[in-house]
């Protein structure tokens with residue numbers, strides 16, 4: 001695929017090729033991730049946590065999401081760019097949901113939006129899809145509802161919540177979603193959902209049977225050394241490497257080793 005589209009993702013699922021997705025919030029990282037061949041860049045509302053330092057995803061605004069999305073789109077050539085609708089920008093009613101989605105598409109040049117929830121967002125999804133905007137769903141541990149859940153623990157371990165999740169996944173597909181993120185649910189349940197859908201599932205903490213995987217970039221690069229849930233695989237230890245580099249720089253400045261002759265005009 002020269003450029004990834006929502007259609008490419010359907011084809012990948014059909015052909016059994018797993019979809020790779022990472023979150024991204026700025027231009028420079030978008031360039032690096034895109035050049036490294038990641039299929040999908042998600043401008044996640046996790047920017048609220050990893051970029052802005054908030055405890056939850058709730059405080060980030062639509063304007064701030066638009067800013068991050070603009071930066072990511074400028075650095076992206078091949079990947080599909082999906083942007084989260086932040087908390088408060090779609091829950092009130094489907095008109096507000098549509099106008100938030102339109103703002104993202106119009107002002108950022110991103111290719112799709114994502115929103116959290118099941119039956120309560122079906123009307124909004126239908127309206128946004130009708131306007132020609134591709135929508136990705138998000139079920140399981142939906143962080144915008146953290147105060148209702150009370151913890152970031154695994155969701156849908158009990159039969160009732162699991163059955164509801166299966167039903168809601170089908171509703172999201174029927175409403176026109178091109179894919180669904182499944183966050184922190186048992187692997188067997190994610191397998192069942194993925195097999196029951198034609199659209200791809202993208203898992204995070206949802207086992208290997210999903211049609212794709214997503215991680216928060218800062219987590220997989222090891223930038224935040226305290227965050228180490230079981231589902232996270234770390235590919236780099238930037239949380240150690242960056243301080244090492246910075247300590248070296250500070251020492252060089254203090255010792256008047258930097259700048260040297262060659263680094264001067």
Ligand code: KIV
Pocket residue numbers: 023042043044045046047084181183204214215216
């Ligand atoms: O905001 C985010 O990072 C996400 C992913 C974890 C799916 O929604």
Ligand code: NA
Pocket residue numbers: 044045046057084
């Ligand atoms: Na999100």
